[in-house]
Amino acid sequence: MNAEEPLQSADRVSTGLSGLDEVLDGLRIGDNVVWRVTDLDDYRRFVLPFVDAASATGRQIIYLRFGQHPPILQQHPAVRTIEIDALGGFESFTSRVWHLIEQHGRGAFYVCDSLSELLNAWATDAMVGNFFRVVCPFLFELDTVAWFALHPERHSRMTLDRIRQTTQVMIDVQRHGDEVQIQPIKAWRRQSPTMFLPHREQDGQFQPITDSSDATRLQASLELEHPHRQPLLDYWDRLFQEAGRALSEQDDACIAELQEQVLQVLISRDPRILELARRYLSLDDLLGIRSRLVGSGYVGGKATGMLIARNILLKDAPDLWQQQLEPHDSSYLGTDAYYAFLVHNGLWPAIMRQRSEAGYLSEAPALQGHILAGEFPYEIRAELERLLDHYGQYPILVRSSSLQEDGFGNAFAGKYESVFLVNQGSPEQRLAALEAAVRQVYASSMSEDALVYRKQRGLDQREEPMALLIQRVNGRFHGRYYLPDAAGVGVSRNTFAWDSNMAPEAGMVRLVMGLGTRAVDRIEGDHACVMALDHPMRQPFRNQDENYRxxxxxxxxxxxQEGSLDTRPLSQLLETTKDLPMAHLAEVDRAASTRAEQIGLQGPIWRLTFRPLVQQSPFINRLSHLLKTLEAGYRHPVDVEFTLHLNDQGEPSFNLVQCRPLATIGETGPVAIPDPLPENHLLFRTQGHFMGGNINLAIKRVIRVDASVYADLTTSERYDVARRIGEEVRSTDTPTLLIGPGRWGTSSPELGVPVRFSDIAGVAALVEVSEKAGEMVPDLSYGSHFFQDLVETGTAYAALFPENNHCDYFPNRLPLDTAPAQTSAHPAIRVHHLKQRHLQLTGDVVGQQLVCYFTD
Structure with a gap:
């Protein structure tokens, strides 16, 4: 090629070839140039003159090396080569490129490897287009010139169209024997009568083929070289097409290879989850998942956990669970749809600002607002519409299923939104409601609780795209209401055993009537039924009245009718709904029923004790079997969510809606409680009512809320106390014991201190005290999201009931020289720095003894 006197001016840039400059009227500052080639050698032949011309003018030239193909440039003295790993995923790769462009600033020139190489790392073709839609405008904004190549036969029409719409210059290069032909497909803001004709190369010049007969013959000869070229298919689609072929032909070697490929792009990157998935998700299973997937990419951790758990039951214990496990009817919105949504709405610059250290929390609220106002790409909207056709007018639940969610050690319990949809109205109304729900879940990835959780666990710089799990709500129509018969949370290890006879390995359940929201959230002013599976009738209450209360x-x-998730008093619900399965879930409170009849009220009065379910059905045995089977399959304790469907005899079938590895604090080996323990050394002692297994912690600071002062505060003042406690907790990393009245983390300040978990996540131990001042009573709601947070962060928990015989509490033994809070002091907050002697918190899970005492 001949590069005679290439064109250069203030706003013009040469391609390095005068003949090509003539065809294109040169390049402009800001141009992104995409070369569509069948052989990368043709791209190289054009790159070298461009680099030489740019070098002659003193330009900064960066070669972004990310492909598996041989380098485009080899040790050019004017070029800085930067290698980037694309295997970390779309977000990490795109962020790295973004920061490099930002770092090199205005006027830099770039040469990039083939965009088609990104398919080897990401599998999903749509993300290649999204990457280009992110970086191309940024490069244009910074007055750069950047060159890219791609192999058009490896991409879908949609991706090629989006790249074409975004770039400024696109050129096709085709070869017939030794002849090279170029054809500009796009040249933004420039035109000539022959610019977009095919051009044949002759001695460094490019002559337009102006004779239509000549052009037709040339095109025919090119087509003869590829006589059976297939319609363009997405790489993702080709992968699943090949998987279907392998299964139909029973090609075992190919099936094993394709199973591994599909697991890597559909299920997870986590080695422990992949090991599970290899054992329990066959290639046939994976094709079934793909058939229910909207978009492409991963289905996310929550969906993966549910699918693996179901297959553990069906494959390891088919005789029972083929009959007693209800078929799932879930759909999935892939992680690529989340990124496509962000890119479609121009939110990548905002994402980059939020990902910075300075903007991690401060930029999130604005980004949340933009997500809630966003629109969906057409292809996603069309698939959501088809999904609604499948569910008809059954209520559905839109649940978060992020990449890291429900993994080993990272449950993200309650950090992201779940949205119930009654799914009523016209198709247009139902689609609008579904889109709003998806946006709401997407936006929850920017909530402060979620961001703080990720930061604390060192996940803030890891890719966390949001997939969605969309499920038909299990239940029945009862007139204007829809609800399941019962729902619950089950854990295969009971680290909150309140009786020394209870075996932690037997597990426990937290059970409610209706939707399971009351089983996974701490209930304000109400109580789920908590049962140890080895002693389900042994409740932590002193008498029947307390049990009912x-x-x-x-x-x-x-x-x-109202189109919303709602809460109704059971007594009110029974007045209008006569077909609820009360006889299988509840007992009649005869004394209360008699009193009601005496004042003219209709009875009976039902109490949801779940004794009939326990005593008259195989519920406990089946749940125990389910948890043991799943723990064996996971090779780790598990935490499940389920709903129950009762037949006319009250026999339950299970609908498993979630399963994840259970985070546990305990199992640290035996601990020794001093015996005898001097009475005047004791801060508190309790039998049972603590969580964390065996505990052995040294405490050097106590933050205590004075109940007598707190009880007299207004609601706004109580929120102020919660805020100040968060500031005090974060002021130092000293091992801290937090003691307060009633319930920590409540949303009802009259029941306790309304801190967010992110405010207190750094404490070593959390203590709730039953106080006579007000109705502030601890809530033993193990299995709720709040307690899951405690378990995951390794925070020990205790509930103290000083009015009971099994508990002693002596707050006045804390040192009198109370240090002022680091923030402005508040009369309800006592901060005790234990400089002379520290506290020791020791818990024996076998003996169910917990003591906190001063050391000498």
Whole structure:
């Protein structure tokens, strides 16, 4: 090629070839140039003159090396080569490129490897287009010139069209024997009568083929070289097409290879999850998942956990669970749809600002607002519409299923949103509601709780795209209401055993009537039924009255008339709904029923004790079997969510909606409680009512909320106390014991201190105290999201009931020289720095003894 006197000016840039400059009227500052080639050698032949011309003018030239193909440039003295790993995923790769462009600033020139190489790392073709839609405008904004190549036969029409729409210059290069032909496809803001004709190379010049007969013959000869070229298919689609072929032909070697390939792009990158998936998700299973996937990419951790758990039961214990496990009817919105949404709405610059250290929390609220106002790409909207056709007018639940969610050690319990949809109205109304729900879940990835959680666990710089799990809500229509018969959370290890006879390995359940929201969230002013599976009838209450008092009185359900998730008192629900399965879930409170009849009220009065379910059905045995089977399959304790469907005899079938590895604090080996322990050394002692297994912690600071002062505060003042406690907790990393009245983390300040978990996540131990001042009573709601947070962060927990015989508490033994809080002091907050002697918190899970005492 001949590069005679290439064109250069203030706003013009040469390609390095005068003949090509003539065809294109040169390049402009800001141009992104995409070369569509069948052989990368043709790209190299054009790159070298461009680099030489740019070098002659003193330009900074960066070669972004990310492909598996041989380098485009070899040790050019004017070029800085930067290698980037694309295997970390779309977000990490795109962020790295973004920061490099930002770092090199205005006027830099770039040469890039083939965009088609990104398919080897990401599999999903749509993300190649999204990457280009992110970086091309940024390069244009910074007055750069950047060159890219791609192999058009490896990409879908949609991706090629989006790249074409975004770039400034696109050129096709085709070869017939030794002849090279170029054809500009796009040249933004320039035109000539022959610019977009095919051009044949002759001695460094490019002559337009102006004779239509000549052009037709040339095109025919090119087509003869590829006589059976297939319609363009996405790489992702080709992978699943090949998987289907391998299964139909029973090609075992190919099946094993394709199973591994599909697991890597559909299920997870986590080695422990992949090991599980290899054992329990066959290639046939994976094709079934693909058939229910909207878009492409990963289905996310929550969906993966549910699918693996179901297959553990069906494959390891088919005789029972083929009959007793209800078929799932879930759909999935892939992680690529999340990125496509962000790119489609121009939110990548905002994402980059939020990912910075300075903007990690401060940029999130604005980004949340933009996500909530975003629109969906057409292809995603069309698939969501088809998904709604499948579910008809059954209520559905839109759940987060992020890449890291529900993994080993990272449950993200309650950090992201789940949205119930009654799914009523016209198709247009139902689609609008579904889109709003998806946006709401997407936006929850920017919530402060989620971001703080990720930061604390060192996940803030790891890719965390949001997939969605969309499930038909299991239940029945009861007039204007829709709800399941019952729902619950089950754990295969009971680290909150309140009786020394209870075996932690037997597991426990937290059970409610209606929607499971009341089983996974701490219920304000109401109580789920908590049962140890080896002693289900042994409740932590002193008498029947207390058992009734601390039972469930409110039911979560979907109100079809109002179109929302709602809560109704059980007594009110029974007045209008006569076909609820009360005889299988509840007992009649005869004394209360008699009193009601005496004042003219209709009875009976039901109490949700779940005794009939336990005593008259195989519920406990089946749940125990389910948890043991899953723990064996996971080779780790598990935490599940389920709903129950009762037949006319009250026999339950299970609908498993979630499964994840259970985070556990305990199992640290035996601990020794001093015996005898001097009475005046004791801060508190309790039998049972603590969580964390065996505990052995040295405490050097105590933050205590004075109940007598706190009880007299207004609601706003109580929120102020919660805020100040968060500031005090974060002021130092000293091992801290936090003691307060009633419930930590409540949303009802009259029941305790309304801190967010992110405010107190750094404490070593958390203590809730039953106080006579007000109705502030601890809530033993193990299995709720709040307690899951405690378990995951390794925070020990205790509930103290000083009015009971099994508990002693002596707050006045804390040192009187109370140090002022690091923030402005508040009379309700006592901060005790233990400089002379520290506290030791010791818990024996076998003996169910917990003591906190001063050391000498």
């Amino acid at each position: 601390f039972s469930q009185h409110l039911v979560d359900l979907l109100d079809l």
